Amino acid sequence: MNDRQLITQLKKRDRNALKDVYREYKTEFFRFASRYTKTNDTLEDIFQDAIIALYENALAGKLDNLNSSLKTYLFSIGKFMLFKKFRDAKEITTDETYIFDQREKAVMYDVYEDEGPSEYQKKMVAGFKKLGDKCREILELFYLQGLKLEEIVSIQDYDNKNVVKSQKSRCLKSLKELIQYNDG
Numbered sequence: 001m002n003d004r005q006l007i008t009q010l011k012k013r014d015r016n017a018l019k020d021v022y023r024e025y026k027t028e029f030f031r032f033a034s035r036y037t038k039t040n041d042t043l044e045d046i047f048q049d050a051i052i053a054l055y056e057n058a059l060a061g062k063l064d065n066l067n068s069s070l071k072t073y074l075f076s077i078g079k080f081m082l083f084k085k086f087r088d089a090k091e092i093t094t095d096e097t098y099i100f101d102q103r104e105k106a107v108m109y110d111v112y113e114d115e116g117p118s119e120y121q122k123k124m125v126a127g128f129k130k131l132g133d134k135c136r137e138i139l140e141l142f143y144l145q146g147l148k149l150e151e152i153v154s155i156q157d158y159d160n161k162n163v164v165k166s167q168k169s170r171c172l173k174s175l176k177e178l179i180q181y182n183d184g
Helices: 003-011 015-033 040-059 070-089 102-113 119-130 133-144 149-156 161-183
Strands: none
Touching: 003 015, 003 040, 003 070, 015 040, 015 070, 040 070, 119 133, 119 161, 133 149, 133 161, 149 161
């Protein structure tokens, strides 16, 4: 499975995809991170935390336009977590001086500076959960997976793209009404 497919499966909360990422990169991550610390417990904790951060970011859509490989993203998260742990504990186990590049800084910001969803986003999620299955699916296919109307026609077995377009419009209107209702 390629990175795009893995990200799509993670967004669908597919635990098997998460297990695949875990198994695929664990040994290599340990080998990579062992130059910073030799403690297996620390490596295990950091790797698990990095996997959780990756999963949460996938669910939040933050990996939709990922400019690096999934592996690079995961290892950047892990490396930052290691460095943060060492900095917080005032212990550095390497002689190397490391400078983060711009992509790594962006990853660090995403992982540690994110304050979570805004109130509006929470209302949107709550409204989204109240939509019917067909509406949720059509909006997910169009907005989250980036499929074209023609592709949705074949997936959901509609007659043509105009039917999909009007259905999507009705679903969006329903979602907006649910969000406004939650404002009251």
